[in-house]
Amino acid sequence: MKRLKKTLLTVVTVFTFVLAGCSGQNSKAGGTGGKGAAGDIPVFAVNTTLAMQGSISDYIELAGDLIASSTVDTFSDAAGKITRLFVSVGSRISKGDPIATVDPSKPGMSYVLHTARSPISGTVVGLPAEVGMTIQSSTPLAKIAGGGGLEVQLYIPERFISKIRRGLPCQISLDAYPGELFRGSVSEVSPTVDIASRTEMIKVNVDNSSSRLKVGMFAKVKIITESKADIVKIPAASVIQRGGENIVFVITPDPTDSNYHIARQINVTPGILIDNVVEIQSGLEAGDEVVSKGMSLLNEGVRVNVIQKEGGASSSAGEGERK
Numbered sequence: 001m002k003r004l005k006k007t008l009l010t011v012v013t014v015f016t017f018v019l020a021g022c023s024g025q026n027s028k029a030g031g032t033g034g035k036g037a038a039g040d041i042p043v044f045a046v047n048t049t050l051a052m053q054g055s056i057s058d059y060i061e062l063a064g065d066l067i068a069s070s071t072v073d074t075f076s077d078a079a080g081k082i083t084r085l086f087v088s089v090g091s092r093i094s095k096g097d098p099i100a101t102v103d104p105s106k107p108g109m110s111y112v113l114h115t116a117r118s119p120i121s122g123t124v125v126g127l128p129a130e131v132g133m134t135i136q137s138s139t140p141l142a143k144i145a146g147g148g149g150l151e152v153q154l155y156i157p158e159r160f161i162s163k164i165r166r167g168l169p170c171q172i173s174l175d176a177y178p179g180e181l182f183r184g185s186v187s188e189v190s191p192t193v194d195i196a197s198r199t200e201m202i203k204v205n206v207d208n209s210s211s212r213l214k215v216g217m218f219a220k221v222k223i224i225t226e227s228k229a230d231i232v233k234i235p236a237a238s239v240i241q242r243g244g245e246n247i248v249f250v251i252t253p254d255p256t257d258s259n260y261h262i263a264r265q266i267n268v269t270p271g272i273l274i275d276n277v278v279e280i281q282s283g284l285e286a287g288d289e290v291v292s293k294g295m296s297l298l299n300e301g302v303r304v305n306v307i308q309k310e311g312g313a314s315s316s317a318g319e320g321e322r323k
Contacts, residue, residue, distance in 0.1 A: 043260070043303045046294035048251055049310045051234050053286035056272050056279050058226040059171075060160050064152045066217045068125050068145030069187075069205060078114035079136045080104035082129055087142060091124045099142050100129055122146035125215050145215065150206045151187065152219050155199035163225040164189060170204050171222040174213070183207045186223065228272065232285065235310075236278040238292045239270060246270055248284065249291040249298050251306065263291060265300040 084101040097118050104111045126143030156164055172182040188203040238248050246268050254260035268283030
């Protein structure tokens, strides 16, 4: 009797362990790979953004110093010693204003003092003359910038020359006025390329109607080479390549279960790529919800869980350059 009880107890114990093992295996099968209970469809976590409608601009960004758009050297009609200067660098003068007094006297001879005058109205941007200096009639006394106009002289790398032409709009920014943009345009394009540097010299005029800009200031210039309006654009990282095609994943409701969303693979035609924003010429419409992160693991029709909706490419984004 005791032997029978011991045998039954052994059988019950073994059966209990078998049931426990089966239960553990079923639990593991339903808890891995992003699945719920056995047979559930995997769900992928993604971030999304909206395709935006707006403008996009391609540009070349360069830097240079502000220079006077036109300058004139002032000379004295008489040779002699400079006895007085009436101006300093930065002085604004009118045509006919005195620049310097020159004494043309020689040893044993005395002459009437001569006054050298400005031939134009403008600003004194250079003053090589000094009191006590002996000059000839060919010696420049002062350099005068007329009209208050300013320019930036830039050198365009050869690979961008085909994009440059007179009249292209420009945006100018200066460290002296952070966050503020000044306007200008390409006013001069050199007909030759420098052989040593493989660059082409151009000049950009700067709107200085406020008279706040000064010769010698350092300026950063964006030359707008191409602009498009009313286009669809998205972050460039949303576009991936598979099989030689450019694709994006668009989020749509799951037709089999309204509680879920699925990813649809869409072929797109990209256009201008600037500042990590890309123009989409075909395949998307403004307002489409596009996967911006997590798309590398996606395939057509998989279920997704949107973790975060990021801000779309704003109307001002995508106005940038490849140097």
